[in-house]
Amino acid sequence: MNILVIHGPNLNLLGRREPDHYGILTLDMINALLQEAAQKARIAISFYQSNAEGELVDAVQKAIGVFDGIVINPGAYTHTSIALRDAILAAGIPVVEVHLSNIYCREDFRQHSYISGVALGVISGFREQSYLLGLQALIAHADRKPG
Numbered sequence: 001m002n003i004l005v006i007h008g009p010n011l012n013l014l015g016r017r018e019p020d021h022y023g024i025l026t027l028d029m030i031n032a033l034l035q036e037a038a039q040k041a042r043i044a045i046s047f048y049q050s051n052a053e054g055e056l057v058d059a060v061q062k063a064i065g066v067f068d069g070i071v072i073n074p075g076a077y078t079h080t081s082i083a084l085r086d087a088i089l090a091a092g093i094p095v096v097e098v099h100l101s102n103i104y105c106r107e108d109f110r111q112h113s114y115i116s117g118v119a120l121g122v123i124s125g126f127r128e129q130s131y132l133l134g135l136q137a138l139i140a141h142a143d144r145k146p147g
């Protein structure tokens, strides 16, 4: 099993960015936790971060035929990007949407996601654990699938 983790805009600033919402871990620290969990589960994992919407769309397209699942934190594009939603739909790869903060406890504009409707599921509000739970959910989904 080969998993891609995609981090959207401003997540490269984790550690110093609004720690009350996003915690104190850097992106590298979160990726290291995911790497460790993947190793334990004996699966391959890769990481990608971009601040640009088109580059995130490209990453989803390039995942076709390469990755079996995607854990994505689309950052602010969660609330704006029909292009990212369409890419996920077109790719047909199982996607789990994750958020560090609980977007449903925050401003009104964060409470709508264009991605949720095309994701397997959403995990929001558990800081770095959201990513680890997202990875676990993808593995469980793959184990459930016949073939």
Ligand code: DQA
Binding pocket: 009, 010, 011, 073, 074, 075, 076, 077, 078, 098, 099, 100, 101, 102, 103, 110
């Ligand atoms: C976020 C929530 C988004 O609303 C915000 O724009 C982010 C981070 C989260 O992980 O909680 O950049 O996706």
